[in-house]
Amino acid sequence: MTWLVASAAFVVALGLLPFALADPKDTIYSLLTHRGSLPVGGGSIWQLLVGTPYQWIPQRADVIFVLGLAVLLSLLVIVARKNLTLSSPDIYGLLALTALTLPLLAKSVWPYYFLDAYVFGVIWWLGQADPVAIGRRLIGISLPLIAVLATLLTEFEMGTNSARIRLNEGVAMGLVLAILVTALTVRLRRRDLALSLTRDR
Numbered sequence: 185m186t187w188l189v190a191s192a193a194f195v196v197a198l199g200l201l202p203f204a205l206a207d208p209k210d211t212i213y214s215l216l217t218h219r220g221s222l223p224v225g226g227g228s229i230w231q232l233l234v235g236t237p238y239q240w241i242p243q244r245a246d247v248i249f250v251l252g253l254a255v256l257l258s259l260l261v262i263v264a265r266k267n268l269t270l271s272s273p274d275i276y277g278l279l280a281l282t283a284l285t286l287p288l289l290a291k292s293v294w295p296y297y298f299l300d301a302y303v304f305g306v307i308w309w310l311g312q313a314d315p316v317a318i319g320r321r322l323i324g325i326s327l328p329l330i331a332v333l334a335t336l337l338t339e340f341e342m343g344t345n346s347a348r349i350r351l352n353e354g355v356a357m358g359l360v361l362a363i364l365v366t367a368l369t370v371r372l373r374r375r376d377l378a379l380s381l382t383r384d385r
Contacts, residue, residue, distance in 0.1 A: 225292030229358025
């Protein structure tokens with residue numbers, strides 16, 4: 185495990201090295217300090233804090249919330265599902281779950297933020313036995329559908345300057361994503377359901 189972490193760190197450092205050598209100031213700005221200067225934009229549940237004394241929270245720390253929620257959700261699923269391995273079909277559900285944390289808690293949501301959740305969601309859904317069956321597999325199909333609809337909604341909202349539309353869209357999308365994240369977490373934690381879906385194959 186130590187070698188894996190060391191190898192990953194080496195690859196990241198090696199990839200960043202040319203940029204750091206060529207322009208260290210802009211590299212640090214692009215990777216670390218740039219996001220803090222961006223305003224709270226559309227498509228975000230953080231729209232609720234715009235114009236309040238608490239606007240600094242998403243302004244400076246939205247990434248911490250995204251990463252924190254991704255780690256928390258991963259731990260919730262992994263602790264409940266000791267049988268979850270890299271070859272398990274539900275690993276794609278877990279990847280989709282963690283990918284949803286970015287559009288859920290980012291201070292400004294762009295349409296492509298839903299791509300990872302969509303791709304992993306489709307793989308997870310189609311990897312289930314009888315993926316078009318309704319009922320227990322409903323959450324599987326809802327994941328890519330919501331990702332597509334959210335992408336279209338975000339694309340529509342980006343063209344408007346109306347604070348009211350941004351607020352309504354951000355809150356609505358935040359609620360839908362929060363419900364989806366909760367339902368997906370509950371589904372992934374249920375070992376009995378995962379085993380029965382695997383047995384259906």
